[in-house]
Amino acid sequence: MAVGDSSLSSTGVSKAPRITNQSLNQNSTADNAAFNSRSAAEDAHYFVKNKKQERSEFQNFVEYATGKQLPLFGEEFFSRPPSSFAPLQDTPIPSDYVLGAGDEVLIRAWGSVDIDYRATVDRNGLINIPTIGAVPMVGVKAGEADAVIKSSIGKLYRDVAVSVSFGRLRAITVYVVGQARKPGSYTVSGFSTLVTALLVSGGPNLTGSMRNVQVKRQGKIVGSLDLYSFIAKGDKSHDVKLQDGDTIYIPAAAGYVALTGKVNVPAIYELKSANESVASILDLAGGVPVVADPRRAFLERIDPNKSQPRTVEEFSLNQAGLTKTFKNGDLLTVASITPDFSNAVTLRGNVNQALRVPFKAGMRIRDLIPNREALITRASVRRQNGSVIHGVNGDIDDKGLIKENAASISANIGNLIDDVNWEYAVIERVDRATLSVSLLPFNLGRAMDNPESEDNLRLQAGDAVTVFSQNDIQVPVAKRKVFARVEGEVNVPGVYQMGPGETIQSLIAKAGGTTSNAYLFGTEFYREKVRQEQQLNLEKAVRRLESQSRTENAKAAANQSGAVDAQVIALKLKAEQEASAQVLAKMRELKATGRISFGLAANDENFDKLPALKLENGDQLVIPSRPDFVHVFGAVNQEASIIWRKGMTVEKYLADAGPTSEADMDGVFVLRPNGTVASSAGRGWFSSINSVEIMPGDSIVVPDRLNKETPYKVFTNGLKDWAQILSGFGLGAAAIKTLK
Template identity: 60%
Template structure:
């Protein structure tokens, strides 16, 4: 069936009120020939479908009549922005600046909804001119009751029973009450008239030129140029947004600049459409691109030769505050030259803003450099880093007016935490350690001997360091250390932890506890030793146990922590290697059950991982072994170790027990007996059949380890060593059992030395065996 036959069939069905059939034919036409036929049928359908009753109706009947009226078919919505192909100029911009720029205003038409359906509930403007197809709801009361729905016919009139014909074509909506009231008053007096409007007539307009979806459109008679453009998807990729015209009766009624509407909301050129209007979208006159620091980077259309940088930036929303008005670059295309592209630089002053733009121009506005030309910076061990304004004659003392500026936020936080910790009701070991550790460490010590000014030489961009004595700045403000600053200088203050100062200049806060007369935290002088600390603490008590005295240092603890992890990795690699060798050897045996072998290997691997993980969980204490004679009683024999900040000396009371671990029947802590030997405690605990007595070792109360290889056994026998209070005897299992534990414990000398070096003690052995 041809397009014309389908059109004729649809129009005939619409004229005879066969609405459903007309819509079915319209749908078929849509599939075959697109939207144009649907729009034509829609124009004919409303007039033919609406029937004017010649009798009064109730409100319910009126609503039913309105609901039965067919809707004008709606065109499918389309995403104009996504469907819009890139222009050649957009592709050129992408190749030039590496950025995809949209055409300004194209997004306004994205996801445009259908506006073809009749407007039923919108208010009718008083200036609206009535015409054929408009529907009126007339109500009157008084000497006669009127409840009548009427539609203006082709002659421009309505016919009210008992009243007669009333001419309404050309009458404004605001005057309709008066016209009908006058007609009724000729026959009846004292009648009040109220006129409302039902469904308004539809009009046909034509969208032509460079439109996204050109064609014939049936829209509401209240539609304007902007709403019709919105319905049609707006201009296509090459269409103009700045010179959209409405043509009526052979002349241009208006020309709309969509930029003025989109960017500024100016609808002064928008007009109401009339039946038969043509909307013409001409090709765009040219394009320019605004890139860089503009509020809306995009491709902008030129309207005339008078478009300037200022007018285009106005549409773009101007420039952000970070735009540099001193530097703008204009790239221009001139095909008449040997080199068609050129670039020039200028400032965005009033004269430059008036410069006209040409088709193909690219305006690039750069960002300001985030550098302060009149500022100096203070950073480092200070209250807070600041950027302060520079003033002539400014010195370091102006930037740091008092020592209070050198109290860091971390120091203040520690002070506040001390208060919150002190308010805790329950006293725990953790709280006690926190309080004791905080004494003397509430403030980060400042390096008063060295601070530095960094200065940039603008001539060659080199950096010069100017060190100065910060303490002298406060002690002697007129001295040379109070350096005169320059714009752009950076002053850095260091703490004693940032740049380590000599031992003699460091703060020394040490902690002594246990069996001394006055335990506490003491501030020591440079060069003070353990004897000096004991003297400040009043000396040891009568219960003090010299051999078990423990000395802990934080720097040693950190080193032990690193070495412990290295040992764990070495052990892990060793066990993995032994497992691989054992698996290879067992797989060579034909009598080995593969499933049993695999299960055994999994169990051994799990046990090895467990032991290694336990090993990693051990926490080094930072203890330093003194290696004193176990029978030494004089504290004057302590080594002359110079104290460091954070050192801790613990003088215990003489313990009453000796601990036995390993391959013994009963792991226990036995009472210490004078002159008792290792064999005495092993006899008490009872060794197992798997015990390897030759590889047993003793962890001393002072943190040292004595083993067979260290020469501590008398005549190579375990029975010859005298055990001191607090010692721990460890008996490993024999090697021939080849369990993961025995493999782990192989090489008593190596592992005993590890325990001694890390200060792990007997608790580590107990943890690894559990």
């Protein structure tokens, strides 16, 4: 029971003698603490804190030999501040703790006598209880104290209940000597053990032994402790309970060895004796992991008596190898297993699942690839599932996932399956004798169609079979799938599968021909490969313009240095720089369309005039209806879409729109529905853009007049030049308007 428990403040027995002392009115819990020397603990903490900065000569040698910093096994045990290991307040007293002089005993008894008394064991081993007398306590264990005191009280009083607890316990002084990190005397609690004292003192130094720490008492060794057994296995059976005056002696270590490579705990280990076996040290290291190769262990040894003191030997960690004995300075490296398989065949590439299967005698291609369905890739399955789950809009990315903001599901028609290259697959085979690689190509289609085909090759252990898609290795045009889309003014818009060599005219024919509203001049044709090329060129153009802008702005700033109105000029330059930066930002947002301009004449009305362009997979043909409007935008009083009238020229439309005073009339250009640009450039002395007849769907662009002295003018050079550039990227009126 705890001291001060109110349930023991009275016994309920009338007229019982009451024996107390004033000290029992205080709660003695706070007194039940370990006695440590504050200065000693602080000193030990300093050494522990700086321990990681210290390295032994052998540790430095191992790092030089292996390139790795290995810890000394067990040093982490002493890496925490010693106060973390000091006995805490209210720690239960072990039942086998032997009482001695200075220990405080709290006695409560009730019944025929009422006792509430604190007694201290004197140097004679006695406690004196008033009316009871002296009670011998020296040598009595804590668990026996109740019975001893009850027996003494029972000689005088009957029917007495006794409860004994403990207050302040005696402190003892022990001495730590030898190869200690911080030798000296330490005051510790009376029930401290060898382990707790080592923790308080910081343990052995860099050359001190962890495996043979001794406790000496009155000149004799009363116990020794192998800390490795405790740290590695939790064996504390040899821990020694300390007594006042004990000496803890830490001898020098017998030697050290290093374990590296595939061992569970790579570290430097202390040898307990001069003939310790490989097995015993590996046991301390937790053995070797499953990826270790027990057939290949390398032992490096130092013999200072030889002219070349370092040697190495290879052996297996079998029964004979494990019995080998270490010598001081040995370095053991356990190799890793090689990751290759002795009996595997690998399938990879354009397959449903990459496989590594066990090789069997007589195994062939068809045993590895049982059917064609095994070649439906996971990306294809995701695209199929995505089409069902999402139902409508959704372009598929290269991972087979649905892209957001897709134009329409028609763009995905024909792309559910990654087409296999049936003409070419290959076996890679390694000759282990020469480490040479040979390729065995075969026709996958024939192997799948006929098990008796010579293309159904026989496999060997270690073979890797790779299947390709038609995107991995391009097949001839005649063997590629072609799905082309036609929409707009045709009788049956849709996606059509085209044969090898078929052209735009063939696509229109499959769509039932054009309608009476078809507008040949505005025909649009898009190709993905062209879009990718255009996008790369567009990005190069933006980078080139960025560089030009920086150069021109730097020149302008240099030319204006030292000017009187420098502040005004600086503000002007800043505005010009911001303007060019805004245009560049807009250009970065532009995306190439992949449009191919056919350059049709305005008077062409026969679709046979379209080029006989062979179709590729993903091609898109858009035949618009004849528009009713002409668009005018830029430096005009009112941007508008004006009804088209036959025979009207640029000049007449501009007269209707009304150019502003800032309009650059020499830079006017026309974006035409056929994808071309018309401007005054190259039209001769007596011809200008003003006389060009406007066709339905034309867009007339009027640029602003720019100050020719500003870097922004040099940078842009007017939208009239940009129009020529941007038309080469498949960009139309919308892009020009964005940049306006």
